[in-house]
Amino acid sequence: xxxxxxxxxxxxxxxxxxxxxxxxxAPVTIGKVLDALENKFPVLQGTIRDHGTLKRxxxxxxxxxxxxxxxxxxxxxxxxxxxxxxxxxxxxxxMAGG
Amino acid sequence: xxxxxxxxxxxxxxxxxxxxxxxxxWKVSGPHFAGWEIYHLKGSAADPNRIYxxxxxxxxxxxxxxxxxxxxxxxxxxxSAEELKSEGGMPKxxxxxxxxxxxxxxxxxxDGSQHPWEFKRVWHIEPSLTDPDTAYAGVEDAAIFKTTxxxxxxxxxxxxxxxKGNLWQPGAGGMAxxxxxxxxxxxxxxxxxxxxxxCFRTxxxxxxxKPITRGxxxxxxxxxxDAEVGHCVHRIALHPSKPDVLFMQxxxxxxxxxxxxxxWNEVSGNLPTDFGFPIDVNFNEPETIxxxxxxxxxxxxxxxxxxxxxxxxxxxxxxxxxxKGLPQKDCYVNVLRDAMAVDSLDKCGIYFGTxxxxxxxxxxxxxxxxxxxxDLPAVYSVxxxxxx
Numbered sequence: 245x246x247x248x249x250x251x252x253x254x255x256x257x258x259x260x261x262x263x264x265x266x267x268x269x270a271p272v273t274i275g276k277v278l279d280a281l282e283n284k285f286p287v288l289q290g291t292i293r294d295h296g297t298l299k300r301x302x303x304x305x306x307x308x309x310x311x312x313x314x315x316x317x318x319x320x321x322x323x324x325x326x327x328x329x330x331x332x333x334x335x336x337x338x339m340a341g342g
Numbered sequence: 343x344x345x346x347x348x349x350x351x352x353x354x355x356x357x358x359x360x361x362x363x364x365x366x367x368w369k370v371s372g373p374h375f376a377g378w379e380i381y382h383l384k385g386s387a388a389d390p391n392r393i394y395x396x397x398x399x400x401x402x403x404x405x406x407x408x409x410x411x412x413x414x415x416x417x418x419x420x421x422s423a424e425e426l427k428s429e430g431g432m433p434k435x436x437x438x439x440x441x442x443x444x445x446x447x448x449x450x451x452x453d454g455s456q457h458p459w460e461f462k463r464v465w466h467i468e469p470s471l472t473d474p475d476t477a478y479a480g481v482e483d484a485a486i487f488k489t490t491x492x493x494x495x496x497x498x499x500x501x502x503x504x505x506k507g508n509l510w511q512p513g514a515g516g517m518a519x520x521x522x523x524x525x526x527x528x529x530x531x532x533x534x535x536x537x538x539x540x541c542f543r544t545x546x547x548x549x550x551x552k553p554i555t556r557g558x559x560x561x562x563x564x565x566x567x568d569a570e571v572g573h574c575v576h577r578i579a580l581h582p583s584k585p586d587v588l589f590m591q592x593x594x595x596x597x598x599x600x601x602x603x604x605x606w607n608e609v610s611g612n613l614p615t616d617f618g619f620p621i622d623v624n625f626n627e628p629e630t631i632x633x634x635x636x637x638x639x640x641x642x643x644x645x646x647x648x649x650x651x652x653x654x655x656x657x658x659x660x661x662x663x664x665x666k667g668l669p670q671k672d673c674y675v676n677v678l679r680d681a682m683a684v685d686s687l688d689k690c691g692i693y694f695g696t697x698x699x700x701x702x703x704x705x706x707x708x709x710x711x712x713x714x715x716x717d718l719p720a721v722y723s724v725x726x727x728x729x730x
Contacts, residue, residue, distance in 0.1 A: 338401070
């Protein structure tokens with residue numbers, strides 16, 4: 245199981261408490277986790293990445309195992325700690341200043 | 343006795359204010375969608391329990407919400423278990439999918455170059471007058487979309503952007519379709535207004551549109567006196583009994599047309615300043631209109647720190663200040679374009695919200711005002727439902 249931590253507003257939107265758990269076939273990539281997440285919670289479509297291009301929204305960031313994966317391509321394999329369920333895949337609303 | 347439901351969109355959520363027809367004691371519900379920007383929410387005239395809301399965020403984009411019970415509960419349209427299956431059996435969540443039709447094209451950018459159209463958010467949702475499942479959405483970058491399935495899917499009416507859209511240019515507040523008026527006597531006629539784009543009308547249900555800006559003067563912003571597009575129209579309003587008469591609050595100037603926009607004439611008259619954002623019409627008096635003068639385009643607060651609504655009972659030209667119950671010193675709030683509305687009771691109620699978080703109500707056509715709630719987040723929009 246892949247563990248995903250959503251930011252506060254997306255947890256509310258998806259009506260979930262705590263982490264989300266997803267089944268993702270190997271190899272586990274950023275794109276496949278996001279596909280599985282949107283498949284399970286269609287209300288999240290368009291909120292993390294653009295509907296058409298599937299590009300990450302500018303103020304959304306991805307982290308795993310203390311690494312910022314936001315700029316990595318969707319085909320990027322996630323670390324073994326995430327694949328094993330030891331660490332979550334984090335989706336975070338970026339700091340916006342002010 | 344009738345009841346009143348006021349739908350308030352704010353910078354940090356939606357609020358629903360309810361009272362009976364006396365409009366004295368109010369209940370406040372909210373925040374709904376706490377922490378999200380709610381540009382607009384509006385109920386269907388055909389089914390008052392059907393309310394659409396535009397929820398957005400700089401982080402997570404656009405969401406459409408819908409209530410079928412008068413705002414008690416909300417769902418993104420089409421999100422029930424049965425509805426969340428497309429033909430292929432896969433979940434489908436497209437109520438927030440706003441994709442421009444065909445080639446998105448370009449519009450004028452700040453430096454005069456051409457810039458691709460990019461969807462940002464829904465500013466305004468206008469439900470059909472007759473069908474609860476049909477509604478129009480005015481969006482930034484400026485375009486109009488339509489749903490006929492209760493908000494599950496939205497399709498652009500691309501004819502609007504063919505009305506010289508390549509010449510539209512965003513102002514400081516962006517470039518959005520912020521006003522949509524449906525003609526109650528002609529279902530094929532729709533008006534829209536776009537900041538720094540202009541004012542447009544369709545007579546064929548949205549297939550084709552034409553600019554209706556003759557008579558508008560924007561000398562400092564548009565040196566060409568004959569420019570058809572590019573005028574910064576802040577708001578237009580009509581009375582349902584006389585839909586060919588429109589009133590406009592432009593960036594500067596208050597205007598009216600008696601012929602569905604074919605010719606506009608300035609009616610700023612004795613206003614202390616003719617800059618402002620909202621304009622609305624008394625439900626019982628089609629020639630009684632309201633504006634909130636704002637100091638200038640550089641100073642977005644009322645002149646002299648006095649919050650005054652101005653009323654004209656002559657369809658413009660002659661204006662009187664309405665001050666009773668409104669702060670007359672040290673007031674530096676703004677009233678945004680979508681933040682004024684009227685009810686349809688015998689003594690017409692006028693409502694407006696401020697960027698300081700106050701929502702005011704006058705239960706007597708503007709003669710006096712009471713604050714319903716005074717510490718909300720900045721108010722973006724106010725709509726009113728008069729319920730049986």
